[in-house]
Amino acid sequence: xxxxxxxxxxxxxxxxxxxxxxxxxxxxxxxxxxxxxxxxxxxxxxxxxxxxxxxxxxxxxxxxxxxxxxxxxxxxxxxxxxxxxxxxxxxxxxxxxxxxxxxxxxxxxxxxxxxxxxxxxxxxxxxxxxxxxxxxxxxxxxxxxxxxxxxxxxxxxxxxxxxxxxxxxxxxxxxxxxxxxxxxxxxxxxxxxxxxxxxxxxxxxxxxxxxxxxxxxxxxxxxxxxxxxxxxxxxxxxxxxxxxxxxxxxxxxxxxxxxxxxxxxxxxxxxxxxxxxxxxxxxxxxxxxxxxxxxxxxxxxxxxxxxxxxxxxxxxxxxxxxxxxxx
Amino acid sequence: xxxxxxxxxxxxxxxxxxxxxxxxxxxxxxxxxxxxxxxxxxxxxxxxxxxxxxxxxxxxxxxxxxxxxxxxxxxxxxxxxxxxxxxxxxxxxxxxxxxxxxxxxxxxxxxxxxxxxxxxxxxxxxxxxxxxxxxxxxxxxxxxxxxxxxxxxxxxxxxxxxxxxxxxxxxxxxxxxxxxxxxxxxxxxxxxxxxxxxxxxxxxxxxxxxxxxxxxxxxxxxxxxxxxxxxxxxxxxxxxxxxxxxxxxxxx
Numbered sequence: 001x002x003x004x005x006x007x008x009x010x011x012x013x014x015x016x017x018x019x020x021x022x023x024x025x026x027x028x029x030x031x032x033x034x035x036x037x038x039x040x041x042x043x044x045x046x047x048x049x050x051x052x053x054x055x056x057x058x059x060x061x062x063x064x065x066x067x068x069x070x071x072x073x074x075x076x077x078x079x080x081x082x083x084x085x086x087x088x089x090x091x092x093x094x095x096x097x098x099x100x101x102x103x104x105x106x107x108x109x110x111x112x113x114x115x116x117x118x119x120x121x122x123x124x125x126x127x128x129x130x131x132x133x134x135x136x137x138x139x140x141x142x143x144x145x146x147x148x149x150x151x152x153x154x155x156x157x158x159x160x161x162x163x164x165x166x167x168x169x170x171x172x173x174x175x176x177x178x179x180x181x182x183x184x185x186x187x188x189x190x191x192x193x194x195x196x197x198x199x200x201x202x203x204x205x206x207x208x209x210x211x212x213x214x215x216x217x218x219x220x221x222x223x224x225x226x227x228x229x230x231x232x233x234x235x236x237x238x239x240x241x242x243x244x245x246x247x248x249x250x251x252x253x254x255x256x257x258x259x260x261x262x263x264x265x266x267x268x269x270x271x272x273x274x275x276x277x278x279x280x281x282x283x284x285x286x287x288x289x290x291x292x293x294x295x296x297x298x299x300x301x302x303x304x305x306x307x308x309x310x311x312x313x314x315x316x317x318x319x320x321x322x323x324x325x326x327x
Numbered sequence: 328x329x330x331x332x333x334x335x336x337x338x339x340x341x342x343x344x345x346x347x348x349x350x351x352x353x354x355x356x357x358x359x360x361x362x363x364x365x366x367x368x369x370x371x372x373x374x375x376x377x378x379x380x381x382x383x384x385x386x387x388x389x390x391x392x393x394x395x396x397x398x399x400x401x402x403x404x405x406x407x408x409x410x411x412x413x414x415x416x417x418x419x420x421x422x423x424x425x426x427x428x429x430x431x432x433x434x435x436x437x438x439x440x441x442x443x444x445x446x447x448x449x450x451x452x453x454x455x456x457x458x459x460x461x462x463x464x465x466x467x468x469x470x471x472x473x474x475x476x477x478x479x480x481x482x483x484x485x486x487x488x489x490x491x492x493x494x495x496x497x498x499x500x501x502x503x504x505x506x507x508x509x510x511x512x513x514x515x516x517x518x519x520x521x522x523x524x525x526x527x528x529x530x531x532x533x534x535x536x537x538x539x540x541x542x543x544x545x546x547x548x549x550x551x552x553x554x555x556x557x558x559x560x561x562x563x564x565x566x567x568x569x570x571x572x573x574x575x576x577x578x579x
Contacts, residue, residue: 070535097356145532145533171522172532
């Protein structure tokens with residue numbers, strides 16, 4: 001009789017475990033490709049799951065980190081991602097190539113104002129370059145060809161009346177290498193984002209020439225969150241729940257930036273020393289996650305008309321779908 | 328029919344590619360149409376800025392290769408003929424040969440700048456090894472009877488090197504060239520992909536950034552054509568210079 005009871009207990013246990021496993025399986029998994037900078041509130045969703053009430057109930061998150069922009073989209077085309085983060089201009093390129101993705105939320109913007117950080121282009125303080133017009137014959141380091149940093153560099157050069165590639169060379173270089181390259185005259189001007197900007201400012205000897213907003217002339221989207229159209233159709237509710245949590249995490253981050261940054265360092269998302277990191281300036285973040293669609297349109301027009309990076313106009317309205325954001 | 332045989336397999340592969348591209352079953356980013364690639368190739372051929380990119384890569388590859396040949400062949404011959412030179416240099420050569428020298432590229436950039444010098448230097452380093460090793464092998468394999476005969480006829484060491492060893496080792500030297508030339512092109516493209524403001528590698532990165540794989544593949548075709556032409560040049564030079572030794576194959 002005891003043997004029968006034991007077998008019955010095992011059977012019930014197995015059925016329960018199976019049922020629980022099946023329930024876990026039913027919660028859709030979001031495979032999200034992300035980068036390594038300026039995505040703080042997104043990382044916070046993993047570092048502080050208490051801020052995201054729907055996580056593991058209405059959706060599960062799997063973060064996959066990438067170094068570059070194009071490789072995230074390559075992974076998506078290979079079927080390894082459901083969504084991700086990318087600069088607005090990369091999404092414009094993707095749309096131009098017919099990729100079935102939608103930008104659903106804003107991560108951060110390049111925006112004017114002392115309260116926000118803007119990607120900054122700096123030269124040696126004691127060098128001959130005092131303004132962008134003095135860059136003729138020089139070299140500018142950006143992080144990758146046809147990246148946002150490349151676009152701003154070209155915009156700043158054009159604004160100064162010079163022609164990129166003809167008057168000023170633009171070379172790709174990893175962010176950590178740019179500071180030493182400017183200081184050793186390997187390049188004339190470099191692109192500085194946080195935390196490299198702050199650490200180079202502390203060292204001194206560099207002077208800003210222009211920033212991303214000054215280069216293009218208006219506030220604009222830097223990074224956005226995107227999803228595949230197919231995933232949005234099949235798992236719309238999961239995306240809505242994810243974005244509701246994302247907006248909650250963003251609002252928390254905007255209000256409690258120092259604590260949030262400390263949490264990110266504690267969880268290993270950021271390796272910059274915490275005291276340096278909390279002091280660094282930050283890009284503008286829209287607490288409601290809304291995308292500045294007009295700025296994307298302006299960027300697309302600039303890419304088409306001034307840079308010839310696009311062969312035909314891109315319909316930005318078709319690229320953006322903000323209906324999944326909380327009302 | 329026999330004449331058509333060599334193009335049957337490539338033709339079928341291209342047909343399969345085009346059918347797949349047109350079926351829509353695979354994203355055009357993964358499998359762009361051959362016509363799109365051909366259109367990009369056409370654009371490449373008529374745009375002077377694109378042709379300049381190809382020229383820059385070719386120039387860098389050939390410059391690095393040429394310096395490697397000038398340094399590598401005498402060094403290889405010396406290693407092959409002089410036991411003391413071999414004892415001195417070969418341990419260093421063996422120890423450093425497996426190092427992935429491309430990983431040193433960032434240091435080359437810091438030392439020599441982002442321009443051509445860092446790339447040419449790395450091409451030189453990568454090409455040096457196959458050239459030296461093949462030349463040394465060729466020099467070592469020279470029939471000693473031939474060397475003795477030359478010596479008995481009063482030839483000086485320099486004359487023996489120039490008139491006996493070098494001609495006898497020439498097939499191996501050319502084998503080294505055939506290995507090194509594609510390496511030169513590969514290294515140039517990779518270094519330009521990592522850090523450059525020009526060249527085919529930079530062009531590839533630009534195409535990748537805006538997901539233009541048709542453009543990227545056009546650059547690959549251009550690179551392949553350059554490699555094929557350079558290899559033909561080496562094979563042609565070999566046939567002309569080493570006229571006394573013809574390849575023997577199963578087909579002749």
